[in-house]
Amino acid sequence: MSNCKLSSSVLNALSLxxxxxxxxxxxxxxxxxxxxxxxxxAKVFWQAILSGELPYHLGVTLLRLTISFxxxxxxxxxxGILLGRNKALDGLFDQWLIIFLNVPAxxxxxxxxxxxxxxxxxxxxxVVINKIPNVVVTVREGTRALNQDLSEMAxxxxxxxxxxxxxxxxxxxxxxxxxxxxxxxxxxxxIILVVExxxxxxxxxxQLNLFFQLFDxxxxxxxxxxxITVVQLIEWLVLKPLDKKQQRWRR
Amino acid sequence: MTHINIxxxxxxxxxxxxxxxHLAIExxxxxxxxxxxxxxxxxxxxxxxxxxxxxxxxxxxxEGDISLATGQQRHPKIGxxxxxxxxxxxxxxxxxxxxxxxxPQSNDSIASxxxxxxxxxxxxxxxxRLSLGMSRRVAIIRAFAxxxxxxxMDEPFVSIxxxxxxxxxxxxxxLWQQRPHSVxxxxxxxxxxxxxxxxxxxxxxxxxxxxxxxxxxxxRQDRNDDAALEAFxxxxxxxxxxIRTLV
Numbered sequence: 014m015s016n017c018k019l020s021s022s023v024l025n026a027l028s029l030x031x032x033x034x035x036x037x038x039x040x041x042x043x044x045x046x047x048x049x050x051x052x053x054x055a056k057v058f059w060q061a062i063l064s065g066e067l068p069y070h071l072g073v074t075l076l077r078l079t080i081s082f083x084x085x086x087x088x089x090x091x092x093g094i095l096l097g098r099n100k101a102l103d104g105l106f107d108q109w110l111i112i113f114l115n116v117p118a119x120x121x122x123x124x125x126x127x128x129x130x131x132x133x134x135x136x137x138x139x140v141v142i143n144k145i146p147n148v149v150v151t152v153r154e155g156t157r158a159l160n161q162d163l164s165e166m167a168x169x170x171x172x173x174x175x176x177x178x179x180x181x182x183x184x185x186x187x188x189x190x191x192x193x194x195x196x197x198x199x200x201x202x203x204i205i206l207v208v209e210x211x212x213x214x215x216x217x218x219x220q221l222n223l224f225f226q227l228f229d230x231x232x233x234x235x236x237x238x239x240x241i242t243v244v245q246l247i248e249w250l251v252l253k254p255l256d257k258k259q260q261r262w263r264r
Numbered sequence: 265m266t267h268i269n270i271x272x273x274x275x276x277x278x279x280x281x282x283x284x285x286h287l288a289i290e291x292x293x294x295x296x297x298x299x300x301x302x303x304x305x306x307x308x309x310x311x312x313x314x315x316x317x318x319x320x321x322x323x324x325x326x327e328g329d330i331s332l333a334t335g336q337q338r339h340p341k342i343g344x345x346x347x348x349x350x351x352x353x354x355x356x357x358x359x360x361x362x363x364x365x366x367x368p369q370s371n372d373s374i375a376s377x378x379x380x381x382x383x384x385x386x387x388x389x390x391x392x393r394l395s396l397g398m399s400r401r402v403a404i405i406r407a408f409a410x411x412x413x414x415x416x417m418d419e420p421f422v423s424i425x426x427x428x429x430x431x432x433x434x435x436x437x438x439l440w441q442q443r444p445h446s447v448x449x450x451x452x453x454x455x456x457x458x459x460x461x462x463x464x465x466x467x468x469x470x471x472x473x474x475x476x477x478x479x480x481x482x483x484r485q486d487r488n489d490d491a492a493l494e495a496f497x498x499x500x501x502x503x504x505x506x507i508r509t510l511v
Contacts, residue, residue, distance in 0.1 A: 162346070163350060165322045166344075262353055
């Protein structure tokens with residue numbers, strides 16, 4: 014077991030090292046400001062952290078991400094469960110769902126900014142509108158797949174509503190909600206940067222646009238690195254442990 | 265004390281896809297006296313599970329009337345041993361049993377039930393690790409543990425090995441005698457039915473109705489005497505030739 018773990022971390026380190034070497038070679042070979050070597054990016058990264066600029070903009074983006082993610086997940090789960098359980102409602106709103114799923118993200122952003130002004134709430138609304146249909150579709154599927162036998166058992170033994178939700182429904186929905194969480198975080202990351210680029214004066218998206226205009230590739234890569242690190246941390250510290258706890262009963 | 269009156273005028277299943285609409289139960293009348301043990305005997309697919317689901321209140325789409333009177337101001341508690349165990353895979357054996365209880369119940373009584381079913385070593389494992397026979401026993405404990413006014417058992421001993429089934433049967437009778445409650449028990453095995461029941465109810469193929477009801481006159485003490493049970497069985501098959509096709 015520990016051998017296996019050791020070799021996997023060695024492999025991870027090795028793969029990272031190979032990546033950095035390739036990058037370095039390519040940078041030397043191209044020899045252009047558009048592809049700085051890893052060490053230059055690391056320097057820029059460190060300076061951006063020391064100056065407080067990177068933490069500030071990353072923090073702003075993370076805050077927007079958290080708020081819009083929570084709103085989208087709560088609303089999306091509620092609507093998804095409702096549509097999964099109620100055939101009439103599902104029939105009524107199925108078309109809406111397909112329309113909202115396919116509205117280009119850029120269109121909803123522009124419309125939000127036009128209708129509600131270049132404000133914080135318009136930015137968050139734009140992200141939420143893009144995210145909700147995805148959550149609804151996934152959670153609706155999960156609700157349709159709920160095991161009727163277990164629901165009958167719960168009714169027969171007079172489980173309270175809370176008990177049914179906690180012990181019968183939630184464990185069955187969990188994989189679907191985790192899928193919605195993962196795909197949702199990935200989606201929101203991508204959308205939120207464009208939202209910031211279009212209509213905010215801070216955040217990662219705003220900064221990246223600035224660096225683009227200055228052709229400052231080292232800063233773009235440094236910010237990207239910060240960004241990837243945060244995503245990995247969320248995966249390792251939040252999602253993986255949650256998964257492990259919920260799935261412990263599986264063989 | 266639960267007095268149960270069942271009168272189902274009809275229970276139909278609507279047509280789905282290629283399947284024709286199906287009349288499952290027609291004009292079925294049955295009354296269960298307080299703390300009576302009834303075995304329902306009928307061919308497979310005749311609608312016994314449908315009947316149980318109606319009695320348990322899980323299926324309300326039927327014409328007729330079910331009355332479950334406890335004599336107290338509360339819903340009768342029902343313990344239902346389904347044909348498949350229906351355990352929550354994400355809760356341990358012990359948790360599955362405790363979740364079914366509405367109020368606090370002494371740990372001892374659950375522990376003694378688990379011990380009687382020989383599952384003490386398995387009480388903290390998840391159901392996926394159990395064999396089907398073990399899962400069935402857990403489902404039986406869950407039904408016993410709620411101290412039901414009415415116990416519904418839908419072929420509970422299928423896939424439980426013979427010695428264990430015998431033990432569970434004895435335990436069932438013990439519990440029933442300690443704390444009288446009505447029991448409806450579905451089985452295909454006439455010997456098992458005679459060993460357990462106060463009254464045998466024979467059911468027809470669909471549309472299901474009661475063909476005949478026969479009281480078992482053997483005293484509880486004499487139920488251990490296999491020869492007496494066998495003699496009664498032979499007598500039954502001789503006196504009621506039409507039940508031969510049902511068992």
